[in-house]
Amino acid sequence: MRTFVITGGTQGIGKALALHYLGRGDRVLAIGTSQVRGETLLAEADRLSAGDRCSFLPADLSSLTMTARLADRLRTQYPSIDALVLGAFRFQTKRQETAEGIERTFALYVLSRYLLAEELRTALERAPHPVIVNLCGTGSKAGRLYWNDLQLRRRYRPLMATMQGARANDLLGVAFAAEHPDSPIRYVLHNPLFVDTGLAEPFSQPTRTALNIITRLFAAPVDKAIEPIVDLMDTPPESALSAFQVRRTIDVTGPAFDLTAAHRLTRTLRNLIIKSVEPKAKD
Ligand SMILES: NC(=O)c1ccc[n+]([C@@H]2O[C@H](COP(=O)([O-])OP(=O)(O)OC[C@H]3O[C@@H](n4cnc5c(N)ncnc54)[C@H](OP(=O)(O)O)[C@@H]3O)[C@@H](O)[C@H]2O)c1
Known part of the structure; x- marks a missing residue:
């Protein structure tokens, strides 16, 4: 039995992956913030006779402290993990800071x-x-x-924050492969493009209804969207880092995958983690 950790495993693509692997006899550890969604997933797992292989681990991953605590719990309880799916996301229509003083996106x-x-x-x-x-x-x-203002304090636009995050995630892949050259882990960046999930949820009316209509008309159904992801998880690519838009391979040597920028990002993140968490931990 394989063990899959799926952040955002309570809704949308993450949940569809969770149910797929539960149906195949694997163990799924799904992370999200909503107790209701977590319990719904557990009820659906029960219906697949997979209740004993499904856990909902509530954690707000916008908190560094909770993320670190979750990782600690996972490491202790599951010494071997087959796959980590990074799917937790929420579109922030307004700039918000977490209790640790970090812009939420x-x-x-x-x-x-x-x-x-x-x-x-x-x-x-x-x-x-x-x-x-x-x-x-x-x-x-x-x-x-925005290297001089990564947390967009001077000027915040929701899409700007999301797209900065997308570019940063390309660099996270580059850095992971470069900083752990002997690791057997295959790091896969996957853009599912437009999928019918909870996209409209953060918006108020009438935008929410309009987005729901557009999504229903043009977005891929979630069960279809997970097919290429399942293929990648079942047979990980040969190379340490790979990237895909649905099934189309993206060249990971292009300008978006600059190694110097990737190291710069992880250095910045490490400093931010030290500054944001350690002083509070000493209190
Ligand atoms: N859908 C698309 O068209 C599309 C396109 C391109 C890329 N993607 C990417 O695919 C991934 C999944 O997207 P989706 O549309 O399937 O998402 P979704 O339906 O909106 O679900 C988001 C998931 O993230 C969890 N989540 C949100 N905030 C969280 C937090 N602070 N801590 C922990 N969990 C949190 C939610 O759980 P709770 O509600 O329980 O917190 C939920 O399970 C995202 O990374 C997204 O960027 C999606």
């Missing part, structure tokens, strides 16, 4: 993904064919890193 979409991959690396390396699947916006040319 950056905290959830970038920092927590970096931290979880690093903290679970050893457990992943004990599995026979370990893989990290980062569900993100790879392959798009939009967005850039």
Whole structure:
């Protein structure tokens, strides 16, 4: 039985992956913030006779402290992890800071993904064919890193924060492969493009209804969207880092995958983690 950690495993693509692997006899550890969604997943797992192989671990991954605590719990309870799916995301229509003083999109979409991959690396390396699947916006040319204002204090636009996060996730993949050259972990960046999930949820009316209609008309159904992801998880690519838009391979030597920028990002993240968490931990 394989063990899959799926952040955002309570809704959308993450949940569809969770139910797929539960149906195949694997163990799924799903992470999200909503107790109701967690319990719904557990009830659906029960209906698949997989209740004993499904756990809901509530954690707000925009908190560095909670992310680190979750990783600690996972490492202790599951010494070997076959796959980590990084799927937790929430579109922030307004700029918000977490209790640790970090802009929320950056905290959830970038920092927590970096931290979880690093903290679970050893457990992943004990599995026979370990893989990290980062569900993100790879392959798009939009967005850039605002190096002098990564938390967008001076000027925040929701899409700007999301696209900066997408570019940062490309670099997280580059850095992971470069900083752990002997690791057997395959790091896969996957952009599922437009999928019918909870996209409209953060918006107020009438935008929410309009988005729901557009989604229903044009987005891929979630069961279809997970097919290429399942293929990548079942047979991870040969190379340490790979990137895909649905099934189309993205060149990971392009400008979005600059190694110097990748090291610069992880250095910045490590400093941010030290500054944000350690002083509070000493209190
Ligand atoms: N759908 C698309 O069209 C599309 C396109 C490109 C890329 N993607 C990427 O694919 C991934 C999945 O997208 P999706 O549309 O399937 O997502 P979704 O349906 O909106 O679900 C988001 C998931 O993230 C969890 N989550 C949100 N905030 C969290 C937090 N602070 N801590 C922990 N968990 C949190 C949610 O759980 P709770 O509600 O329980 O917190 C939920 O399970 C995302 O990374 C997204 O960027 C999606």
